[in-house]
């Protein structure tokens with residue numbers, strides 16, 4: 001058994017442990033575990049500094065999880081957009097492939113509590129229909145392995161999946177959505193990296209939410225992935241009393257770049273059953289992103305998005321930098337709230353597009369009355385169109 005597997009085995013997961021370790025009332029602990037499984041591995045547990053701190057809140061169950069049970073289990077309509085078991089196909093050219101229900105830690109804010117936590121929730125028997133779907137849908141060029149956490153699979157099982165995906169010619173890139181570099185970095189081993197690099201291009205999207213999660217262990221894991229040609233991006237969820245502070249987020253983004261992880265998304269927390277107590281206001285999210293843009297490297301500024309309820313997908317949210325915009329100009333304010341004017345130009349179109357709009361009579365007339373000069377093939381839409389015969393010949397008309 002590898003070290004990471006032993007650490008999963010040694011995780012806190014029982015009612016007795018919740019009562020002893022975190023002083024949770026027994027009857028509450030029973031209900032919490034029944035609602036959503038607990039798994040706190042020894043590594044992540046060691047990051048807790050005091051009760052109720054940002055690490056504690058992400059992994060120790062709270063009675064608040066039981067207080068919004070009327071909320072939606074699947075606000076993103078992942079199941080409604082699932083044509084076959086284990087696949088969610090929401091966007092035109094990419095698909096989510098759920099390959100396990102297991103995780104190295106069960107995050108209390110998880111948006112997939114309905115699917116994650118025990119082996120019956122995602123059946124491995126369904127993988128064949130998922131592969132067949134991916135094979136048949138030639139428009140899918142990007143597959144994101146998720147779950148659960150795909151790095152809970154053994155290297156052997158994961159390699160079988162990667163090998164099969166690589167046998168599908170239209171799949172260009174494979175992404176792993178995994179929290180392991182953050183919550184159980186011991187999972188990133190030289191053996192795993194040697195295997196992954198046989199199936200490039202492979203990308204990793206990971207999930208750090210707080211600067212305390214950047215440790216010597218997680219640094220080593222992320223650097224090992226980068227050294228083996230796996231670009232790593234980070235998806236942070238904005239959460240009340242965890243990271244809803246612009247200074248905390250800026251520190252996290254800058255530290256991620258230092259360990260060669262590119263900040264990719266900041267999400268507003270989803271409206272998920274059992275996780276609504278983590279939600280913050282949208283204004284707080286805008287404040288957070290406004291304190292990044294301009295104030296630190298552009299590389300440290302991720303997209304700020306709301307994953308739209310009802311399956312609308314990720315929609316970007318920006319602070320309002322546009323004060324006025326018309327045909328003549330745009331008036332903008334910068335990150336320091338200084339105001340600038342940028343003059344507009346008229347739209348230009350390719351000559352070939354203009355010619356397509358010409359009727360044949362006009363074209364005939366032009367060929368008789370114009371003389372060639374062979375000049376460049378773009379001009380303003382609104383200026384009178386003068387086209388030389390050599391121009392027309394050059395583009396085969």
Ligand code: SF4
Nearest residue numbers: 103106107110148179
């Ligand atoms: S690792 Fe991902 S899928 Fe697993 S509990 Fe955490 S958020 Fe949910």
